[in-house]
Amino acid sequence: MPYVFTPTLDSLLKHLSSDFKDQAKHALFHESVMGSLVLREQIARQLADAKVKCSAEEIIITSGCQEAISCTLRSICRVNDIVAVESPGFHGVIHILKALGIKVLEVPSDPVHGINLETLEISLSKYKIAAVIVNPTNNNPLGFSMSSERRHRLLKLAIAHDFYIVEDDTYGDLSFSYPRPRAIASFDVCGRVILCGSFSKTLAPGLRIGWVKPGPLYQLILHEKYISSGSSFTAAQKAIAKIMQKGDYQAHLRRMRDRYRQNIAKAKALLEKHFITPYNVTSPVGGYYLWIELPKGVLADDVNRAILDEGVQLASGRVFSVGGDFVSCLRMNCSGNIDYLFEEAVASVSRAVAKLQSKSLTLL
Ligand SMILES: Cc1ncc(COP(=O)(O)O)c(C=O)c1O
Structure with missing residues (x-):
């Protein structure tokens, strides 16, 4: 994390x-x-x-x-x-x-x-x-x-x-x-x-x-x-x-609330900039997670496999249910610095999703 x-x-x-x-x-x-x-x-x-x-x-x-x-x-x-x-x-x-x-x-x-x-x-x-x-x-x-x-x-x-x-x-x-x-x-x-x-x-x-x-x-x-x-x-x-x-705790909370609000806005802007394929993303009112729905047929586990060598991993949607649903969803943690490394990670995810989507389309 x-x-x-x-x-x-x-x-x-x-x-x-x-x-x-x-x-x-x-x-x-x-x-x-x-x-x-x-x-x-x-x-x-x-x-x-x-x-x-x-x-x-x-x-x-x-x-x-x-x-x-x-x-x-x-x-x-x-x-x-x-x-x-x-x-x-x-x-x-x-x-x-x-x-x-x-x-x-x-x-x-x-x-x-x-x-x-x-x-x-x-x-x-x-x-x-x-x-x-x-x-x-x-x-x-x-x-x-x-x-x-x-x-x-x-x-x-x-x-x-x-x-x-x-x-x-x-x-x-x-x-x-x-x-x-x-x-x-x-x-x-x-x-x-x-x-x-x-x-x-x-x-x-x-x-x-x-x-x-x-x-x-x-x-x-x-x-x-x-x-x-x-x-x-x-x-x-x-x-x-x-x-x-x-x-000091209350001062810290004020800072973290501000930081996470800004982080979420920056991360959403990066998704918009780099994502080539259609996706849905949440609009959180607090906390520091984004939930991304990928195009149908693209599996979160395949995305994670594709970006493993680049050192990027996101939480796969399937762990958020007993029955292993949400296989095409990813949870993105935006609590860290939203810097050039984060932007590179978003770009990697986007490239992997686009590649997997074109593969899933050819299989239809
Ligand atoms: C919704 C939710 N509840 C509980 C916990 C567990 O919290 P703790 O680390 O304090 O045990 C987490 C941790 O990720 C969480 O996200």
């Missing part, structure tokens, strides 16, 4: 290293299972941006959002239960569900509205669904944010059909416009929404710090967290808490 250090990360690095130097013994000790109180206080404050009212006591720190989702699913579901997911959707979730022996129901998701609620409703009339996992704000891979009206409708369905909503807010703070959309959890007064988040996309994936707001499932999820990893990286928790207390 392209990863870029911006000067706004200096403060995080400073606190990470000074904690190790000055309080090494403390930093090497393990934290409580629920995680650093100061960090939980700061997360609770930050959640005001998503209009979620909560206290530090309602949050559990996890090792990334992956662990938050995994602990949540282990608390809610049993083997052979059915869980609905967005399709295309984040592949990490699909892997958790498969590992837990949970049946995955894929519900089509579109680049503007998100999960298709009409299709979900039909499925709810046929099956008992234990949970619906959505990534409604700055979605990976499609870049949409669900409208407030659709968030309400999903919550109403959860109440009517007695299922949990697992709200994955990993990219929530990366909306291009401010204020960010309200989290579904902010409308929830019945304890139907389990909100999960992370610092992996806003700060750094290697910190492995995420969190969950488990609502009525607090004890169950805390126990799952204990079984899963005991506690999360102490020094990272302390360093993040410090930069949040000082306001």
